[in-house]
Amino acid sequence: MVTDSSASAQPAALGPRTLLRLTVPALVVGVAASLVLIGVDALAGRLEDALWHSLPAALGIGGWSAGWMLAVLTATGLVVGLVVWKIPGHAGPDPATTGLVEPPIPVAVVPGLLLAAALALGGGVSLGPENPITAANIALAYWFGRRMAPGSPADLWVSLAGAGTIGALFGTPVAAALILTETFVGRSAPTPGGPTQGPDPGTAQGPDPGAEKGQPSLWDLLFAPLVAAGAGGITTVLIAEPSFDLNLPSYPGPHYGDIPAALLISSAGALLALAAVYAFPYTHRAFQRLGHPVLMVTAGGVLLGLLGVLGGHLTLFKGLSEVRELAADPQKWSGGELALMAVVKLAAMILAATCGFRGGRIFPSVFVGVALGLCAHAVAPEVHLTLAVECAVLGVLMGVTRQGWLSLFTAAVLGPEAAVLPVLCVASLPAWLIVTGRPLMQLGRDGKSLR
Template sequence: MSTTGPAAPLAGDAASRATAAPVDAAARLRSAAYARLLVLAAIIGAPVSAAAYFFLQLVGMLQSWVYEDLPRAVGFATAPLWWPLPMLGISGVLVGLTIQHLPGRGGHSPVDGFNPGGVPKPVELPGVLLAALASLGLGVVLGPEAPLIALGGGLAVCAVRLSRRDVPERVGAVVASAGSFAAISALLGSPITGAFLLMEASGLGGPTLGLVLLPGLLAAGIGSLIFVGLDQLTGLGPVALAVPGLPPFAHPDIAQFGWALVIGVLAALVGSGIRWLATALRPHVERHTVLLTSVVGLAVAGLAIAYLAVTGHGFADVLFSGQAELGPLLQDGAGYSVGALLMLLVCKGLAYGLSMSSFRGGPVFPALYIGAAGGIVLSHLPGLPMVAGVAMGIGAMCAVMLRLPLTAVMLATLLLFADGLAVMPLVIVAVVVAHVVSAWLAPRQPPSSPPGDAGPRRPLPR
């Protein structure tokens, strides 16, 4: 089951209608029903974004408690070398039991990326939440974006159905999309980035695209204000993706465009290898979910321990999504030797593939982190400034792992603030090369299955 594309039912409906009769988007935009839908989206944006904010804060608190406070509480000055082993073993047991026994199997598998699918039923939301907290909070190498999309869409539909039982399927799909926009946009740093992500992931198009995006953008804009207000009110700190303080980048040159080709090809090879590992392992894990998910968790812990033992850097570089660790990596990149960075790439990449095969979470942030680390490694070679290498690495790895090239360009550009516009041409070249090469490397789909098809689509819950 896939829960990452809440607008997919509407997309399928729009496609069927497009063959039957043209859609008068302008008339719908002027209708009173659409105005009411916009008001509903604005109302939904606030509580869903607040729920997303506290979910992200809870994940951060769990990580800090498990790897900092708990070791001190049992008598260690810092977490000992073996500490990730029991934590990720416990994570595997909890996630395995959730997948095996709770409705919805804890949400969609991150191996599937952001494929279209249905909104989780209300009874499935506890399983999605538990699997996400057990995965992310205990150190699994996945991000929070996929659970946020599922929870945001599911909570939005639940809120509407509490006030009105007979919600039309099309309205429910747009409301779910708005909830997902609100939940994910502040995390990615911009409502526009969230719009690109969900637009590409859901496969929406044609005259109905704007009709679906407007409620989502409205909910996301209000949600961003909620994130800012809650941050100031609680003092817990921001949870959005941001990397300030990077050195300025003037403009690209011919040598850097050559590096864009190289980085695109390398990202396609690395990302395809990670995806192959996750795809190959998943069927075996699903046969003995609880046992093998725990074994995979122990393997992820072993990679983190090996990295710490060899490089002396903390195992947090390998564990977790990389969201909180990305800024320090970029700002302190000079403190990592080339050997340490290569070890980081190997351990993080393997841990990423293992985590995707078994646990629940999103693929975005580990891809950002691995792409940035790869860019730092290559910046030690002539003709490639660090900022350009990082931007191209981030964009190319995101394009491979998400298969969403527009979103990849947007993420890499917005992440680098003032440098983003200057480096955008290089990012575009690297993303296009990575996207095309990875498509050539991917297994061929049967002719009857359209690209990106996730199988039968489950209708919205009633």
């Protein structure tokens, strides 16, 4: 997370006037963040329809044939590689070295980054939109905000844009609140008008008389980001109507046998994710040896096409639509087929993220977890389907993201009710013990995994 020198000191508790002044910029940033997401998704959707439906139909070719999958993903790699090579800003930093919320990139980089992300999403690459959209929204909010209020701290715009994008991605501010709780606890409040930087630009009132001495509360810190997250979530719901509900069967409540099953499945998901984490720097190093972005991303596209042939068309794309199809008729696939899809999707995500495709790793991880959970239910039908799926998603996300609250939230919203929450909370404990202190699925400038 970026730290601005103007926010280096710990501010006093915030008063209502300061928080109210943040409401309008938070609303604007949240709505704008959602519109950027919706726009990129719409562009990617049109490209997907053209590449995977209209064009093969016009050519009399099966859209999911092995040759077509290999050809489209190879071509996608070539085009994205050219964007990374030739477009100003090179579509942002190496995606293997970035997380979900990062310091602002130059605003000139945003067009190339969004173009590369849209091409990858439409071309069937196994990455989600979250990382590039969040980076673009942070860059735009920071660029605009610092011009409207030059004295405002950088962290203010990073937190508003990050929260607004996360709210838009999930259609609710809850996910943003949970992530920010982990991110901002112990940090200074990034608020204009605080005592670390003097009066709010454009005002003559000076410090908020309603402010009190002492540390700001957690809700002071989260107030403006939650406004942005709420605005982003509501905008997405009104326009795009997103849903993570997989229409899983109702869970009747925990039984004695559910606890060991939940512990085992969440731990298996965490271990599978950790295997990918440990492979991450090696695949990155292999692609870096090619030495040129066009060669790197094109080679990645070829490998993704081969994996798509191996795992089937459901292992392509970010995975949100595909996971619904997977969960709609779980009896359609054997336990072995589901295990293969989980492994193929995870491998595709690693290759895509390390060869240079721009995208995030949360959405494909959900697919991996759902496939793994369905596999567990197929192998042991006595384990309730909903419990198996949600525990597997929980474990995989913990290993990939190292975000405990996000993992719990995402796993819980896949099901129809909250009855599974107590078991999920218990299942999170061994999964966290497995992943905590281990390397992250993110590299430093030296190519080594961060911790």
